[in-house]
Amino acid sequence: MPLKLPHLSPRMENVSPFRVMTVMRRAAELEAEGHKVVHMEVGEPDFATALPIVEAAKRALEKGLTKYTSAPGIAELREAIANRYKLNHGVSIDPNRVLITPGASGGLSLLANMLVSPGDGVLLTDPAYPCVRNFIYMLSAEPQLIPVSIVNNFQPTLEELDLYRNRNSRGLWLASPSNPTGTILERQRLQEICDWTQCNRLHLLVDEIYHGLEYVDDLPSVLELDSSAFVVNSFSKYYGMTGWRLGWIIVPDEYVETANILAQNLFISPPSIAQYAALAAFTNEAEVIFEERRDAFRQRRDYLSRALRELGFQLSNNIQGAFYIYANISKFSEDSEEFCKNLLDYHQVAITPGTDFGEHKAKEFVRMAFTTSMQDLELGVERITKALC
């Protein structure tokens, strides 16, 4: 980091690059040299955006719907999202509480600005999605990392929350399903956590970006259990709209006005064509496609988790959602970065070291994404098998 630059804010010292980017660059080099690389590093579905959405985008272009929309997004889309919560979760959400954002990144940025001040502490799990930690550093606040472990499904227990909470703590940010671990907060535990945050007067923010991509019967939204919670969600994963940059947040009634002001300032408006296109995500036609894809992800998960266990990787009993397996490699290596580098350089399999997601046992873990075809996953497993010989 070029810390001696005259104008660089000292906060930038803590904002870390994603190690997965180095993996991706090296993979691209190997491909340029003619190698076939198996990509298990990327947090992006391999499927193209579903046709009904693409067609809706074309229609929006033809209608010239290319102007700014209102800052929190078009009313139809906010209503469609609110309806979806009624349908999937049985909760009534006023569409005014739904703000469309430029990706979940935009949503996280807005909520961070609204809820966090310099010197505040925010409780996070370690491991977690690295952006979250960095957003908190950007606000000159302190990520208060709770080491979570495989035995507790990589989610915090109430005892751990009590232990890591201090007088600076202002909020608790969790993810269910979680990136990188693929685990969820089951209803009972999530309810206990809601009660704990209310009792401790902390705000509760839940990243539900991987909702829809769950392989369990019951995945509650935090809004079923706690109407004072803040939610971040996205059209990128289940809805397969990564490059469109569209997400949403849901805030309690009392925060709607401030959230709107922040949306005006931070974004002016979410991308217009993407919003009109996303309306098609709520059609039956699109739903059928999404559910087929979820089935494909589930089959890949079944295959990859079984294969990795057989090879001696240690993983959660149950990858309940998202498209990641967070696997312990201590049987093979003491250094996940070196492990990943070797696997890529000598066997052309790209995976992400645990060090991208925190510090706790990060050298013992790697993240493998099943965002590639079954055929490629089989090739990947074959190569990993060879690498471990």
Next chain:
Amino acid sequence: MPLKLPHLSPRMENVSPFRVMTVMRRAAELEAEGHKVVHMEVGEPDFATALPIVEAAKRALEKGLTKYTSAPGIAELREAIANRYKLNHGVSIDPNRVLITPGASGGLSLLANMLVSPGDGVLLTDPAYPCVRNFIYMLSAEPQLIPVSIVNNFQPTLEELDLYRNRNSRGLWLASPSNPTGTILERQRLQEICDWTQCNRLHLLVDEIYHGLEYVDDLPSVLELDSSAFVVNSFSKYYGMTGWRLGWIIVPDEYVETANILAQNLFISPPSIAQYAALAAFTNEAEVIFEERRDAFRQRRDYLSRALRELGFQLSNNIQGAFYIYANISKFSEDSEEFCKNLLDYHQVAITPGTDFGEHKAKEFVRMAFTTSMQDLELGVERITKALC
């Protein structure tokens, strides 16, 4: 502002909503009641996005170019932008210094995070685009407002800079052409300001969002004069791509790495379809359209500025760029908010009070945007004439 909310960051107290939003809401109500409203409040070109860009977007959709791109954007677009600086400004810019952002809003947000820390002061003009001030508040820093006046073309003099600079000042943020005043920094003054910031070891950030929409022969980019400056630009105004949410920043070599890390964290990627579409903005076919539109804006400027002067509004001798006239109304009213409200309620002409842009003489000024047809501008002038009788 709901300041007593348990979890709201106290910084939010200073982040103000845009008054233009209230104007727009009231205008929409009047239209719903059947009134014809003349819109001179909106900072968005009335023209649809040029057809070559729309067609390029459709082709990108057909090719399935809907995935994340790299965080700083696609190489072709960064190169096209760098080439444009060579062509228009005679400066060689390494495309690596160009980062594509989700709107200029995203670019400003990135630069603010990179350059500003809590407690820092940033010198700004008053009036200025309100977001800028708010971004600085969001970082718990202090906007150091320099009142600028019509006699100095609404841009700061070196004496004023010396006067308002203090030991906390870290940078100077300017706009040329300026929103809301439509004035530019001419070459000589811009050079002096570059020298002054270097001499005072402040960073210099110039909003060049309205470049292309200038009505003068010489509009320098700050990069012609100072390679250590930071630039924000946009596809929204000259290129007419508002709802696509696409802008760019240019940073000095030494800041490229940090800017990339911030782009990864803040955005993951700019919107993909918009980036492929924007490539068509650099074709001759599109250029012809943009230049026709610039001519239309120039004619509207000529008409509106003459008409307003005849009515007794006081304005700059020369509206040199953008599509705004910042007019002094003290001959008619002591309160720009009341003036705007009455004009809208009783005469159905929507304009923006100066209070959206700062505090300095803000009650004496209004912003009128010539982002509507000549026919509507004529109707607007007719109604304003009647209102002033």
